[in-house]
Amino acid sequence: MAYSVKTLKLLYQMMLRIRICEESFIEPILNREILCPVHLYTGEEAVAVGVCANLEKKDKIFGSHRSHGHYLAKGGDLKELIAEVYCRGNGCSRGRGGSMHVISPETGMLGSAPIVGGTISLALGASLACSIQNDQSVAVSFFGDGASGEGVLWECVNFASLKKLPIIFVCENNFYSTHMPIDEIRANRNIYEAAKAFDIFSKQADGNNVLEVYDITKMAVDICRRGEGPCFIEARTYRMRGHVGPDDNIQGSHTDIRPKKEIEIWAMKDPITNFEEYLIANCIVDSEELTAVKEREKELISALHVEIKSTNKPGGKEELYKYVFKD
């Protein structure tokens, strides 16, 4: 497939933004300036970016506990994301949700939640709405390999197939559900094969290769817009950080989960570094330009942290009861 320079640059810039944003949380987490649980997306950027680059504003997505990347890739506001992770009143969920509840309805990011598999059925409903309203929009459900252990996923895949709904199930298989390696929780680690049982388009993608994710999603979106959905994509990737926070869950450390060697192998497959090499090799950008983009992004995000830290968290009884019910 041929890609426009504009598309390639956008893919890169968004992956970079997500990476720098995610890594920028580490210091304030360690300093206890950020208190809520933060599940970093570092290492998995190519999935959110490759998928969302195919979506339009009218398309709807739902995320999981690890959804900063989905939110940003769908167009969510950077400052509101960072503010939410600090649980500030100007955060995207006004400090009521924290890192695990990011939302941006105006861009079609309809929410995220840490109940494993909890938003898959919500995305199914969104696709049902797309189908009834017949506006050629699609819904995307992002979830991890852990969610493949939830019965609701397969209930949703069956119903979507039955009704030919425009939904793309994106399983980010990072081979760990919290502390459990995939081979200890699944009889078959090829999750996309399970989806094939429902007679739908189901593919495995190298989730660290943004162009491969982009291409497969493009096919899936076309299928869904033609009314021939649903589709299932298993994107194999790896979280470079641990399950939650900056702890990398390395064997021998107190969380003692992942072999150091395994982490090193995946570091070689870093989606951003590899894409940089691709861009340079194809003369899309040069290394100076890349350095400049990185610096710019770091400065921007760093300035946002400073600004947000000076704002207040919502507090007090009156604030507590806001938003229980809509009037």
Add this chain to the structure above:
Amino acid sequence: MSLKINERKLNYGLAINEALSQMMECDKGIILIGQGVKSPWYVGQTCKDLVAKFGEDRVIDTPVSENAMTGAAVGVALSGMKAIAVHPRIDFLLYAIDPIINEAANWYYMNGGKLSVPVVFWPIINRGGEQGAQHSQALHAMFAHIPGLKVVMPADAYSAKGLMVSAIRDPNPVVYIDDRWLYGEISDVPEEIYDVPIGKARLVAEGEDITVIAVSYMVKEAELALYELKELDIRVELIDIRTVKPLDVESIIKSVSKTKKALVVDCGWKSFGISSEISSIINENCFDLLKHPVRRLALPDCPAPASSELEKEYYISKKDIIREIRNILR
């Protein structure tokens, strides 16, 4: 201005049907989803003719996948439409607790008011007839416990229609629980669309001697008790709470302040139930006025039995209500 007296009678099941039909007619953005919407076997007359009127795109009979289907209703509601998710037996809805409690009830709050969930969860209590423990439960207390959910339980046809209209119009998740034992109840039901406000109780009968606060089908049994007690010159004030949450605390306090005695009758279990809640509210607000401790009648802490002989022991009837009231007034 003369009041037009409406004499059109309708049964409870058809009153719900009319609410659904009229609301779906007015708003093409409303869908109905759940098992058995095509089948009177499941939902009585409540969904009569809806598929024919609105098509299978908007009236969706589903696989036995309660979790996914209920979550889909929530997702529809998050996408600019409104959804009604019916469960012909409330027992099966336990598979769908996650989308109801974790997702729908919390969504508006945990997203700082960005997106509300205009969804109606409509589980039906369907019990008796030796159906046993998994076909008989009344679980309203469990939902009423959850912040972010409203819970309504109409006991007459008029309220059944009006509360369904209000539940659909509400921008928040509403759990609408009806009881198959009420489906034959007939009352005046205006033909036009009207609402019964959520959070407002119904004063069924005025009396001086004692306040009976009843929930759902228990209102029916209490009404029967009330007629017999009248013969004994006992004047009962009967309140149908209609909305379990938010409770109409004001109406309860007003009545108990007058009668100074209260009996709460619930169709659910006694421990940690609605009767405990109402009793506490009365004690917190009317303690100095009470002439007798608040009494409660509710299901024993026991699963529903199958044997019809045991069922007689298990369910609360007008006889229990009469006996309890006479004890209080003795």
